[in-house]
Amino acid sequence: MARTAKQQPSTARTVWLYAEPAAKPFSDSDLVGKWQLFVPRSVVDTVWAEFAVATERGELGISAKVSAALTNPNAHDPNSHVVILYAADWRDLDDLRRILRRVRTSGVEQSVYFKRDRETLAGQYSTRNNRTTVSVWGSPIGDTIRTKWVGTGKTWVELTSENQAATIAHIQRQDALD
Numbered sequence: 001m002a003r004t005a006k007q008q009p010s011t012a013r014t015v016w017l018y019a020e021p022a023a024k025p026f027s028d029s030d031l032v033g034k035w036q037l038f039v040p041r042s043v044v045d046t047v048w049a050e051f052a053v054a055t056e057r058g059e060l061g062i063s064a065k066v067s068a069a070l071t072n073p074n075a076h077d078p079n080s081h082v083v084i085l086y087a088a089d090w091r092d093l094d095d096l097r098r099i100l101r102r103v104r105t106s107g108v109e110q111s112v113y114f115k116r117d118r119e120t121l122a123g124q125y126s127t128r129n130n131r132t133t134v135s136v137w138g139s140p141i142g143d144t145i146r147t148k149w150v151g152t153g154k155t156w157v158e159l160t161s162e163n164q165a166a167t168i169a170h171i172q173r174q175d176a177l178d
Contacts, residue, residue: 006052008045009081012068019052019064025088027062033090033116033136034061035099037083037108044081050106051083061085061099090116090136091168093159097143104142111140118175136171149174 007017039047044066054060063086085103087096096114103112113135124134137145138156146156149171159167 007068009048009066009068010041010045013070014068015070016065017048017052017068019055021056021058021062023058025058025062027086027088029117031089031091031116032062033087033114035085035087035096035103035112035114035139036135037085037103037110037112038077038080039083039108040080044083047083047106047108048081051085054102055085060102061087087114090114093145093164096137096145100139100143100145109141111138113138114145147171 009017037047048066051060051064052066055064064084065086066083067081085099087099089095100112113133114137115135119134119136133148136149137147137159139145144158146158147167148154148156150157150167157163157167
């Protein structure tokens, strides 16, 4: 994979730009997932520069990418870019919160969503088996993580130290049924 972190997404004549740590950590592809941030074109170069450098230094996730200037067929809004910050394990909520804190200190205050690669590879982009969202986790503000994958699937349930193990176990049981 070409190292493209120093290019500017707003003008790069490609679909994606990438950043990886020099020593890429091992990851199990069945566990990998990503935080997805939708960033206006007017600030994407600044946001990407910060996240790309942090990723290359090994301070963020296992890799990162950003949609660039060429049209992406999966893009929802042609005036924004998606920044994707990969994490090694969707179940490691401490690591996911660490990444979220870095996102928030960069000034990104929007809701962000975490999608597992297994759903992307299955071509699931909006719903998953009657769920209202394909994203396993969401974060409205700060490092709060919540999910719709428990209960009725229609309301968000915040993950706490008391319920996160049971929530992850519930999701894994659902995966086994799918």
